Amino acid sequence: ETNVNNIKQEYVKLFQSENKLLPFTWIVVRIDGSHFHRFSEVEGFEKPNDEQALKLMNSCAVSVLEEFNDIVFAYGVSDEYSFVFKRNSQLYQRRASEIVSAVVSFYSSTYVIKWKEFFPRKELKYPPNFDGRAVCYPSYEIIRDYLAWRQVDCHINNQYNTCFWMLVKSGKSTKEAQSLLKGTQTQEKNQMLSQLFGIDYNTLPIIFRNGSSVFWDKVLSLSLSNDYSCRINEMMVTDNGVVAKSQKKVVVEHPNIIADDFWEAHPLILQV
């Protein structure tokens, strides 16, 4: 009797704790593959970097930006992606658990749907899953530092992994490779790569060295059609009838995001 009355008053709702993210700060949702060390082994990813796996991660990130309007930038490396929301986002009234779970579940199911596009001959052996967290960054300097931190991490890990797997592929045991690399600095690793294996680290594919950045950009698309249905101020017709149309599109690039150049060239992304 009492219980029923209480339930009518919906007192059970009071047990939900508020988890609102600080207003007017950049929200970063970072997702990370759970147990991807094992997942990558089970699926036979190329080591240290399986390019198709990275491209699948990137493609899922593009879908996330297309789905969540408030995301202005994303940075990915290995099995992780950071999604940056605009400062004034009101998504889920900034409740952390809703935002994080929505991004993580959208990303995970997209990963499953797109898997066969990137690995047509590989079967998914168990459900890939990701964890996620939300962190607020209150100033332009700090969000830039956050992104720089992830790219520095990419450099450090990539360099270590490149050396490690070259040593292992050349016949060293994983233990031997680990102890050879223990305590080495960047320069020593670069020397090891060039002296032992003739590899110039700086010539490795940029997607491995810099990770991937995803954002909305204006792109020109050229066509020969005379489809004038789009807004006239967005297109140009050249002498030979080629139509140049300017559209906004989510792009994947591999810029240095530690230095200022990229951000100066794209001032609107982290518009204050």
Ligand code: ATP
């Ligand atoms: P956790 O569940 O704690 O995140 P984890 O096994 O996923 O554990 P991470 O630190 O996230 O560990 O590292 C991800 C691992 O996934 C890498 O160490 C690497 O072995 C593997 N991996 C991820 N992406 C790739 C890729 N593109 N190519 C090869 N291996 C990859």
Ligand code: ATP
């Ligand atoms: P939100 O994103 O805010 O959750 P929503 O569209 O998911 O929006 P809910 O309040 O969660 O709205 O309601 C779920 C809706 O999904 C139901 O109103 C119903 O229309 C539909 N739905 C869910 N499960 C079923 C089902 N088994 N059969 C038919 N319709 C269903």
Ligand code: MG
């Ligand atoms: Mg983790």
Ligand code: MG
């Ligand atoms: Mg992981």
Ligand code: MG
């Ligand atoms: Mg990781």
Ligand code: MG
């Ligand atoms: Mg619902």
